Amino acid sequence: MSGPDLLLTALALLAAASGLLAVTGSRVVHCALWLVVSLGALAGVYLVLGAEVVALVQLLVYVGAVVVLVIFALMLTRAPVEPSDRLDAPKGQKLAAVVAGISVGGILAGTLIYALQDLTVKVQGEQGSARNIGRAVFSGWLLPFELLSVLLLAALVAAIAVSRHLPAEKRPGQSLTEDGGVQ
Amino acid sequence: MTESAAILSIVLPAASAMLGLLMGRDWARDWAVLGSLGALVAAIAELVLVGTDGPVTAFGFLGRAQLGGTTIDLALRSDQLSAAVAVLVALVAFCVQIYSTAYLAGEGTPDAPTRYPAYAATVSLFTAAMMLVVHSADLVLLLIGWEVMGLASYLLVGHHSERASARAAAAKAFLVTRVGDIGVVLAVVVLIAGAGTTSISDLNRAATENEIGHGTVLTAGLLLLAGVVGKSAQFPLHIWLPDAMEGPTPVSALIHAATMVAAGVFLMARLLPLYLTVPGALQTGAVLASISMVGAALAALAQTDLKRLLAYSTISQVAYMLGAVCVASDRELGSGDPTALAAPGVLHLLSHGAFKALLFLAAGCIVHIVGSTALADMGGLWRTHRSLAVLFGIGLLGLAGIPPFGGFWSKEAVLSAADEAAHAGTWVGWTVLVAGVLTIVLTGLYAGRAWAIVAMGRDPVLPAVGDAETEEPHENPHGHSQVPVAMMLPLYLLAIPTVAFGLVLLTPFDLLHGVEIQPGTAITGALLALSGVGWAVSAPRLGTPDIAVALPVRARALLENAFYFDAVIRALVVRPVLGLARTVQMLERDVVDAYVRAVRPTTEIAGTVLRRTQTGLATGYAVWVLVGAVVLTVAGMVLV
Amino acid sequence: MIHLLGPAVLAAALAGIGVYGILARRNAVLVLIGAELLLNAANVLLVTASALPAGGLAGLEHSQTYHDPLIPGQVMTIFVITVAAAEIGLGLAIVLLLFRARGTVELTAVRELGEASPRHTETPS
Numbered sequence: 001m002s003g004p005d006l007l008l009t010a011l012a013l014l015a016a017a018s019g020l021l022a023v024t025g026s027r028v029v030h031c032a033l034w035l036v037v038s039l040g041a042l043a044g045v046y047l048v049l050g051a052e053v054v055a056l057v058q059l060l061v062y063v064g065a066v067v068v069l070v071i072f073a074l075m076l077t078r079a080p081v082e083p084s085d086r087l088d089a090p091k092g093q094k095l096a097a098v099v100a101g102i103s104v105g106g107i108l109a110g111t112l113i114y115a116l117q118d119l120t121v122k123v124q125g126e127q128g129s130a131r132n133i134g135r136a137v138f139s140g141w142l143l144p145f146e147l148l149s150v151l152l153l154a155a156l157v158a159a160i161a162v163s164r165h166l167p168a169e170k171r172p173g174q175s176l177t178e179d180g181g182v183q
Numbered sequence: 184m185t186e187s188a189a190i191l192s193i194v195l196p197a198a199s200a201m202l203g204l205l206m207g208r209d210w211a212r213d214w215a216v217l218g219s220l221g222a223l224v225a226a227i228a229e230l231v232l233v234g235t236d237g238p239v240t241a242f243g244f245l246g247r248a249q250l251g252g253t254t255i256d257l258a259l260r261s262d263q264l265s266a267a268v269a270v271l272v273a274l275v276a277f278c279v280q281i282y283s284t285a286y287l288a289g290e291g292t293p294d295a296p297t298r299y300p301a302y303a304a305t306v307s308l309f310t311a312a313m314m315l316v317v318h319s320a321d322l323v324l325l326l327i328g329w330e331v332m333g334l335a336s337y338l339l340v341g342h343h344s345e346r347a348s349a350r351a352a353a354a355k356a357f358l359v360t361r362v363g364d365i366g367v368v369l370a371v372v373v374l375i376a377g378a379g380t381t382s383i384s385d386l387n388r389a390a391t392e393n394e395i396g397h398g399t400v401l402t403a404g405l406l407l408l409a410g411v412v413g414k415s416a417q418f419p420l421h422i423w424l425p426d427a428m429e430g431p432t433p434v435s436a437l438i439h440a441a442t443m444v445a446a447g448v449f450l451m452a453r454l455l456p457l458y459l460t461v462p463g464a465l466q467t468g469a470v471l472a473s474i475s476m477v478g479a480a481l482a483a484l485a486q487t488d489l490k491r492l493l494a495y496s497t498i499s500q501v502a503y504m505l506g507a508v509c510v511a512s513d514r515e516l517g518s519g520d521p522t523a524l525a526a527p528g529v530l531h532l533l534s535h536g537a538f539k540a541l542l543f544l545a546a547g548c549i550v551h552i553v554g555s556t557a558l559a560d561m562g563g564l565w566r567t568h569r570s571l572a573v574l575f576g577i578g579l580l581g582l583a584g585i586p587p588f589g590g591f592w593s594k595e596a597v598l599s600a601a602d603e604a605a606h607a608g609t610w611v612g613w614t615v616l617v618a619g620v621l622t623i624v625l626t627g628l629y630a631g632r633a634w635a636i637v638a639m640g641r642d643p644v645l646p647a648v649g650d651a652e653t654e655e656p657h658e659n660p661h662g663h664s665q666v667p668v669a670m671m672l673p674l675y676l677l678a679i680p681t682v683a684f685g686l687v688l689l690t691p692f693d694l695l696h697g698v699e700i701q702p703g704t705a706i707t708g709a710l711l712a713l714s715g716v717g718w719a720v721s722a723p724r725l726g727t728p729d730i731a732v733a734l735p736v737r738a739r740a741l742l743e744n745a746f747y748f749d750a751v752i753r754a755l756v757v758r759p760v761l762g763l764a765r766t767v768q769m770l771e772r773d774v775v776d777a778y779v780r781a782v783r784p785t786t787e788i789a790g791t792v793l794r795r796t797q798t799g800l801a802t803g804y805a806v807w808v809l810v811g812a813v814v815l816t817v818a819g820m821v822l823v
Numbered sequence: 824m825i826h827l828l829g830p831a832v833l834a835a836a837l838a839g840i841g842v843y844g845i846l847a848r849r850n851a852v853l854v855l856i857g858a859e860l861l862l863n864a865a866n867v868l869l870v871t872a873s874a875l876p877a878g879g880l881a882g883l884e885h886s887q888t889y890h891d892p893l894i895p896g897q898v899m900t901i902f903v904i905t906v907a908a909a910e911i912g913l914g915l916a917i918v919l920l921l922f923r924a925r926g927t928v929e930l931t932a933v934r935e936l937g938e939a940s941p942r943h944t945e946t947p948s
Contacts, residue, residue, distance in 0.1 A: 002824065002825065004825045005825050005826055005829065008825060008826075008829050008830065009829050012829050012830065012832070015833060015837070016833060016836045016840070019837055019840045019860050022844070022860070023840055023841075023843055023844030023847070023853070023856065023857055023860065028850060028852065028853065031856060032852075032856065035859065038860070039859075039863065042866070045870075046866075046867075049825075049830060049871060049873075050874060051870045051873060051896075051897045051900070053897065054870055054897050054900045057900075057901050058866075058904060061904050061905070061907075061908050062859075062863075062904065062907070065908060066859065066907065066911045069911055069912065069915055070855065070856065070915065072915075073918055074852055077918065077919065077922040078922075079928075086849060086929060087849055087850045087853060088847055088848060088849055089800075089802060089848060089849045089930075090931075093800070093803060093806060093847065094847045096806045096810070096846065097806065097843050097845075097847035098847070099810075100809040100810060100813065100846055101839040101840065101841075101842040101846070101847075103813040103839075104812075104813060104839050104842045105835050105836055105839020105840070105842075106839070107813065107816055107817070108834065108835035108838050108839070108864075109831075109832050109836070112831035112832065112834070112835055113828065113831070113832070115880065116827050116828050116831050116880075117828070118826060119826070119880075120824045120825060120827070121824065121825065121827060121875060122824055123825060123874060124874065124890060127873070127890050128873075128894070128897055133894060133897060133901070135892070136892065136893045137898055139893075140892075140893040141893065144902065148902055148905050148906070151905075151906070151909055152905060152908065152909050154909075155909030155912055156909070156912060158913055158916070159912045159913045159915070159916035162913070162916040162917060162920050163919045163920055797936070797937045798934065798937045799933075799934030799936040799937020800930060800934060801933070801936075802845065802847075802849075802854065802930055805845060806846050809842060809846065
C-alpha cells in the first residue's frame with residue numbers, strides 16, 4: 001500500500017466511524033460535533049483524491065456553515081446537553097432502520113466492489129485546481145450554476161419566511177398538552 | 184278445397200280466440216261460439232272432401248324452417264284419420280263453447296270471477312292447437328300444437344286461480360305432462376339426428392323400408408311413448424288427470440273427450456307404421472295401457488266425487504285405445520295399409536269422445552243443480568230432472584258398452600283386435616285381452632254405481648218421509664233448480680252420436696275397414712257389461728245405492744286414493760327433487776354466496792391490518808420507502 | 824496510483840449510516856444530520872468518479888491521461904454541497920417552526936397523518 005492509500009484508508013475509517021457515532025450518539029451536541037469530524041475527514045479524502053477546491057468548499061460550507069446552523073438549531077430547540085433516551089425512534093423502527101441501512105450500504109458496496117475491483121488510478125491533481133474548476137463552472141456549467149444561485153436565494157428567503165412568525169390561527173393552543181408535548 | 188277446409192279448421196278457432204280477447208267482453212261469447220262453429224263446419228267439409236277426393240299428403244302451411252342442415256317443412260296433411268278426429272274435436276269444442284256461455288255466465292263474485300273472455304279464448308286456442316296436432320304433417324309442427332295444448336290445459340285447469348287447489352292442480356298437470364313432453368322433444372331431436380327428417384309420412388315410409396337404424400327408431404319410439412303416456416294420462420304419468428278436475432267442468436269435457444288425452448293416442452295411430460318396426464315400444468305401451476285400464480277402473484269404482492270418477496274412467500278408456508293400437512304389431516297385416524291396424528283404437532277414440540263429453544257436460548249440469556261435486560250430495564235425479572237423467576244415462580250406457588250404444592261397438596272392436604293378437608299367440612295380446620275383459624266388468628260396475636247414486640238414490644237433502652215434496656225440485660242454497668237451455672242443448676247434440684255411433688260402421692269408410700267385431704267377444708263383452716251394470720244398479724234394492732260400501736273399508740280407501748300412487752310419486756320423485764333443490768339452494772347460499780359475503784369481512788380484516796401501518800410517523804413511512812427501494816433493487820439484480 | 828475501492832466502500836458505508844440516521848432518529852435535527860451523511864456519500868462517489876479519466880470505467884482502456892475539461896464529478900460535488908446548504912437552511916427553519924408550534928422537535932409527536940393520533944378526526948373541523 002502506498003502512502004496516499006494509507007492516508008485515504010485512515011481518513012475513510014475516521015469519516016465512517018465518526019459518522020456512525022453521529023447517528024448513534026445519545027448526546028445531541030456530541031452528535032453534531034461528530035458530524036463535524038466526519039465532514040472534516042471527508043474533506044481530507046477529497047484532498048487525497050486531488051479535489052482541492054471541493055475539499056475547501058466542504059470545509060467552508062459544511063463545517064463552517066451547515067454544522068454551525070445545526071448547532072444553532074440545537075440551541076434554539078433547547079436540546080438537552082445530558083444523555084437522552086428520547087433521541088431514537090421506537091425499538092421496532094430502529095430495527096427496521098438497521099436492516100435498511102445495512103441493506104442499502106451492502107447493496108451499494110457490493111455493486112461498487114464488483115464494478116471497481118482493484119482498480120488503481122493516477123491522481124490528477126491539476127484538474128481539481130481552482131483555475132480549472134473556475135473555468136469549468138463559468139463555461140460549461142454556467143447555467144446550472146446560475147440556477148443554483150437562484151435556488152439558494154429562494155431557499156434562504158423561504159427559510160426566513162417560514163421561521164419568522166407562526167400564523168395565529170394555526171396555533172393548536174390548549175391541545176398541546178394533551179398530546180404529551182413538551183412544555 | 185280439402186286444404187282450405189283443413190287450414191280453416193285450425194285458423195278459425197285461433198282467430199276467434201284473438202278476436203274474442205281483443206274486442207272485449209260483449210263480443211267474447213259470439214266470437215267463441217262462431218269460431219268453434221266455423222271449425223266444425225270446416226272439419227265436416229274436410230271429412231266429406233277427403234272421402235270424395237282422397238287424402239292430401241302434404242300442403243304448405245307455415246313455409247319451411249331451416250334448422251342447420253335440416254329443412255323442416257311445416258306442412259299440413261289431411262286424410263280420413265285427421266278429418267275424423269277433427270270433426271270430433273270441433274263437435275266437442277262447439278258443444279263446450281255453447282255450454283260455457285251459460286256455465287260461466289255473468290261476472291261472478293269478486294271472490295270467484297268467471298273471467299269468461301279469457302276462458303273462451305283459451306278454449307278456442309286449445310281447440311286450434313289440437314287441430315294443428317291433428318293436421319300436422321311434420322313432427323315439429325305437431326310439437327308446436329302439442330306444447331300450446333299443454334299451455335292451454337295449464338291455464339284452463341287453473342282457471343279458478345283464486346283457489347289454491349286449482350293452482351296446485353294446474354301446476355301438477357303442467358309438470359307431469361312436461362315430463363312426457365320432454366320425451367317428444369328428445370324424440371324429435373333423435374329423429375333429426377338419426378333420420379334427417381321429421382316429416383311423418385317420410386318417417387313412416389323410411390322406417391318401414393328399414394332406412395333408419397333400428398336403435399334410432401326404438402329410441403324415438405320409446406321417447407314418443409313417454410309423451411303419449413304423459414298427454415294421454417296413462418300409468419305412471421296419469422296422476423295429473425284426476426286433479427285436473429279442479430278446472431271448470433266444460434274444460435274437463437274438452438280435455439277428456441276431444442283434446443289432450445286424445446292427442447297421445449292420435450300420435451300413436453299416426454306413427455303406427457314406424458312403431459310396427461319396433462314391437463318393443465308397442466309392447467311397453469300395451470303393458471302400461473293394461474295397468475292403466477284395470478287400475479283406473481278399480482279406482483273409479485270407489486271415488487266419492489263424480490268428476491274424479493269420470494276422470495278415472497277416462498284414464499281407463501284411453502287405455503283401451505292405447506291398448507288397441509299397441510297390439511297392432513301382433514295382428515296380421517290385413518290390408519296393406521298399416522294405419523288400418525289402428526282403426527279399433529281410433530274408433531274408440533271417436534266414440535269415447537262423444538259419450539265422455541256428454542257425461543262431463545251432464546255432470547256439469549248435475550253439479551250446477553246440486554252445487555257440489557261430491558257423490559254424497561247427489562241423488563234422486565230421475566225424479567227431479569228426468570230429461571237430464573236420461574241424457575246422463577245414455578252417456579253411462581255408452582261408457583259401459585251396452586249395445587247398441589256407442590261404446591259397445593268401439594270397445595268390442597278393441598277386444599276383437601286384442602283377441603286376434605292373443606290368438607296369434609303373443610302375451611301382449613293376452614294381457615290386453617284379459618285386462619280389457621276385466622275392465623268391461625269394472626266399467627259396468629262403476630257406471631251402474633254412478634247411475635244408482637246420482638239418478639236413483641234418494642234426495643239427501645229432503646227426508647225420506649216427505650213423500651209429496653219429492654216430486655218438486657227443491658231449492659238448494661248452493662245450486663239451482665233449473666238448468667239453462669244453453670247447457671241442455673249440447674247434451675242433446677252429443678247424445679245423437681252416442682246413441683247412433685254404430686251407424687258409422689255401416690259407412691264405407693276406408694279408415695274403419697280394419698275394424699272387425701267378432702260375435703264371440705262381442706256377446707261376451709255385452710253380457711259382462713250388462714251383468715256389471717245390473718249388479719250395481721240393483722244395489723239400492725239391497726239397502727244402499729253405493730255398491731262401494733260393500734267393499735272392505737281398507738280396500739275402499741286404497742281404491743279411492745288410486746292405490747296411493749300419488750304418495751308413491753311423492754316419495755320417489757317429489758321428495759328427492761325437493762331434496763336436491765334444497766341441496767342446491769344450500770350450496771348456493773352457503774358455498775357460492777359465501778364467497779360474495781366473504782368480501783366484506785375480508786375487506787374489513789385487511790383494512791384493520793393495513794391501518795396499523797398508518798402510524799403517522801414520517802420516518803416510519805420513510806422506512807417503507809427504503810424497504811421498497813431495497814426490494815426493487817434486489818429484485819432487479821436477481822432478475823436481470 | 825491509489826486504489827479507488829477505499830473511497831467507494833466509504834461512500835457505501837456513509838450511505839448506510841445516513842439511511843440508519845434518517846430512519847432511527849426521533850429528534851428532527853438528528854434526522855437532518857443523517858440526511859447530510861447520505862448527501863456526503865453521494866459526494867464521495869462523485870469525487871471518486873472524477874479521479875477516473877474521461878469516459879469513466881469504459882475510458883480506462885483508451886487513455887489514462889485525457890481529462891474532461893468540464894470536470895463533472897467535482898463540479899457536481901460543489902453543486903450538491905450548495906443544494907445541501909439550501910436544504911439544511913430550509914430544513915432547520917421548518918424544525919424551528921415545529922418547535923415553536925409544538926414545543927418539541929420529536930417526530931413521534933407529529934402524527935397527524937396517522938390514525939393513531941389522538942387528535943385525528945375523519946373530517947377536518
